[in-house]
Amino acid sequence: MKLSVLGPEGTFTDAAAKAYLKTQPYANVTLDYHPTFDQVYQAVSGDNIGLLPLENQLDGYVSATLQRLQTAAVTEIGEITIPVDFGLVANVDNLSKIKRIYVQFKTEGQCQKLLSSLPSAQIITTSSNMISLEKFQVGDLGDAAIIPQSQLAEVSVALKQNNVADQADNSTRFIIFKANPxxxxxxxxxxxxxxxxxxxxxxxxxxxxxxxxxxxxxxxxxxxxxxxxxxxxxxxxxxxxxxxxxxxxxxxxxxxxxxxxxxxxxxxxxxxxxxxxxxx
CATH class of the missing domain: 3.30.70.260 (ACT domain)
Known part of the structure; x- marks a missing residue:
């Protein structure tokens, strides 16, 4: 059995999938990572299931998920909510020196206070928080990224900032669905x-x-x-x-x-x- 989710490993969707599986009696489930919402939907067939973000406490509903649910032939079988928190990494020694910052499209709406304090930084929108990290790691001097707080310790950089979301008690709700209407x-x-x-x-x-x-x-x-x-x-x-x-x-x-x-x-x-x- 496969549980298809937005990847790569290390995203909040990945964390939600693992938290959901701990509540279920499923055996031998393989996490199946995909880079886009459409690919997650397309991967769910037969007895396999999928998981996608539906709603964030600070930034509201995820339109990419709702738009697919509007016409998708799926059945929701459950949901799970997990806390989400973000950190900042940068290869400069001061926030004012950041020239470009990578941020996932929903993360951007949850970290407006930080982003508005960096008016001269170019915001590069990505499709996942882990892609933000990957692009930062191969980037140039002056680059920064907003990534899951849990990934902060894994990155060796000149500047790190903890808990950069607009408020500390932030969470995201995910839906779990199977194929067939x-x-x-x-x-x-x-x-x-x-x-x-x-x-x-x-x-x-x-x-x-x-x-x-x-x-x-x-x-x-x-x-x-x-x-x-x-x-x-x-x-x-x-x-x-x-x-x-x-x-x-x-x-x-x-x-x-x-x-x-x-x-x-x-x-x-x-x-x-x-x-x-x-x-x-």
């Missing part, structure tokens, strides 16, 4: 032993430019006393101005019937794209 009937038959559940989904209105659409959708959940912990709109990309709503429903296991009755009722007026139903 989620199905409302099959999900409704899932038996959860945990007290709480989460059910993520997309709802797409038949007519977007209409007053009261979101109010109507929310009414279904309010009537069933189901708690919505996330509401976001994303463009469907089919036409300018056409949007889907990404929702995450939370509740206790006694509300399972109410949840799936509500989702089934919604299908009569809206396009419902369920993504999973799992214990939290």
């Amino acid at each position: 989620a199905n409302l009937v099959e999900l409704s038959q899932t038996s959860l032993t945990a007290e709480r559940f989460k059910a993520p989904l997309f709802i797409t209105p038949a007519v977007n430019d209409q007053p009261g659409t979101l109010y109507d959708i929310l009414g279904y959940f309010a009537k069933a006393d189901l708690n919505l912990i996330t509401i976001m709109s994303l463009p469907t990309k089919s036409k300018l101005g056409v949007y889907s709503f990404y929702l995450e429903v939370s509740g206790n296991r006694n509300q399972q019937e109410a949840l799936f009755t509500t989702l089934q009722e919604l299908t009569s007026s809206y396009q419902v794209h369920p993504l999973g139903y799992y214990a939290v």
Whole structure:
């Protein structure tokens, strides 16, 4: 069995994957590293599973993951949240001498205080924190990188700075998914032993430019006393101005019937794209 994740080894996604496996009864799981979100998705087939970042405490949702979930034929089977912290490495002896700094695209949004204190430094965006480190290690005098705090001790440089995120209590939530689309009937038959559940989904209105659409959708959940912990709109990309709503429903296991009755009722007026139903 393979667990496909964003690589290389040493990233926060790698750490999340290893933390998730400690909570599961899986045996003989191989971590399968890929450089892009698309390659992680494409690698998940059969009994294999995948893991991708969904939400950061400081920088919000990861659009690259949400955009794929919007149309992907996958089923989310769980999630895990881990703390994330960053350090700075530079081959200069003073922050003011930094000319170029490598930083992963989501890390940038979590370290704005540091980056705004370096107005003359060129920011080079990378696809992973470990790629930031790799580019720094083969770079020129004046280069710097923001990398996972856990990697700081492994790097020998003139300047290191600990804990450069905008706040100390920073964390990222990751989703775990398997191949094949989620199905409302099959999900409704899932038996959860945990007290709480989460059910993520997309709802797409038949007519977007209409007053009261979101109010109507929310009414279904309010009537069933189901708690919505996330509401976001994303463009469907089919036409300018056409949007889907990404929702995450939370509740206790006694509300399972109410949840799936509500989702089934919604299908009569809206396009419902369920993504999973799992214990939290």
